[in-house]
Amino acid sequence: MDVVELEAAHCDALVRFFGGLSEGDLTFIEEEVTDPDVVRSWTSGGSGGRRWVVLDGDGEGQEVAGYVAVRPLPGWSAHVGEVRLVVSPTRRGSGLGRLLARQALVSAVGDGLSKLVVEVVAEQGAALALFTDLGFTGEALLRDHIRDREGHVRDLMVLAHHVDETWAGMATVGLEDALGPDLS
Template sequence: MTGTDQVGAAGVTIAALDAAHTDALVRFFAGLPEGDRTFIKEDVTDPAAVRGWAEDGSARWVGLGDDGEVDGYVAVRRLPGWSDHVAELRLVVGPRRRGAGLGRVLARHAVTEAIASGATKLVVEVVAEQGAALALFTGLGFRGEALLEDHIRDRSGQLRDLMVLAHRVDATWSAMDTLGLPEALDEDATPA
């Protein structure tokens, strides 16, 4: 995996998260509307925790604008123990780049990486009112698998429903064909 990729005319580069990006990533999370931060389980307001991600070997990528600022973030986390065939995706795009295709590109990148790592089931947790996220992941072949009522609290204490969307990877290569992802995998497989 090279970790980098050019994203069309939008001029956004996808890079595997490393220590050089962490200050910009902390600024990105700090600048997000509160509701958008809800979906990330880690404490993204803690700069020390965010800096630690670059060192912990986890699968995380940032979408970088021409100015070096982070415009999007995606992570793939394998679940532990008896669910270690399952990969969970987390995705957020900053307000200044919304609606320009970055979310779809980051999501496809993460799906490709998750399938290539051997995961046979992919899941994403979406706050029920997040229509954009629902549409994006449904378009990538995810389907609603569970609705967890009053499952999370936002910072004001209000209870919100959480949807679990899932994608089954029956046969790795056919699934990647379905998603139109082989080219992306080829790029990522090129030695750095």
């Protein structure tokens, strides 16, 4: 399956995808994604950042299997991109998360962002493994920072990828090839 940049034609499938996620998964996205107008505004220049989806099937039956967004932070942190990533619960563990995160990183570097951050629940083994392999490292641990649906507090980790510092390491995961010679 391919990762494609979000277009207007994908919006209905993306709204269905978000509508099928649990409340817990939706917290990772942060934006009001169950509102179709919000999702449609993303492809009409109504919000900053770039977004990609993994599509499953063709035509009217096309479904979204995963989603990633990179949104530059406002003001004096405009050089920092925040990553939001979710894969359909039925499709996890088959490499889609890794594929989407890699796309986000390659595009962010190409767009000139010099730092990426992602918030991960501390016990989320898959998310930690995935982002660590792409050169992200722990930058902050916010203790008891979030409350899950059962009311239990959990730690939140902020992972960061400093593009300049990790450039040498990026070659080892093949990102240089993906970016092409003009961007290295």
